[in-house]
Structure formats: C-alpha cells, structure tokens
Amino acid sequence: MITAIIFGFAIFCGWLVFDVTKQKKLTLENIVSSLVVGVIGALGWWILDLFF
Known part of the structure; x- marks a missing residue:
C-alpha cells in the first residue's frame, strides 16, 4: 500500500x-x-501489488 502511494x-x-x-x-x-492521473496510477499499482 505504501509503495502505491x-x-x-x-x-x-x-x-x-x-x-x-x-x-x-x-x-x-x-x-x-x-x-487524477496520480490516483489512477496509484490504484493500478495497488491492484498489481495485490495479484503479484
């Protein structure tokens, strides 16, 4: 979570x-x-972090 932020x-x-x-x-x-782009990027990174 911290890495996504x-x-x-x-x-x-x-x-x-x-x-x-x-x-x-x-x-x-x-x-x-x-x-907006930062939030979308953070959410994408967080989702990737959940799966991998």
Whole structure:
C-alpha cells in the first residue's frame, strides 16, 4: 500500500512538471489533471501489488 502511494505521488509530480513545462504556467486544471492521473496510477499499482 505504501509503495502505491509513493508511486502515485511520483506520477503526480512528474505529470505536473510535464504540464507546467509544456504550458509555461501552473493552473488549477493542471493540478487536478495531475492528481487524477496520480490516483489512477496509484490504484493500478495497488491492484498489481495485490495479484503479484
């Protein structure tokens, strides 16, 4: 579970940096989309961790 949270946070940070460098500004839309991608990534990692 902890690894899924760390993975989700890393995905969130990476996606946020990618969006900010692409658009040259930080907006609420970038933060929310990065959060959604991070949560989806964390859930996927957690599900994979359950099976393997």
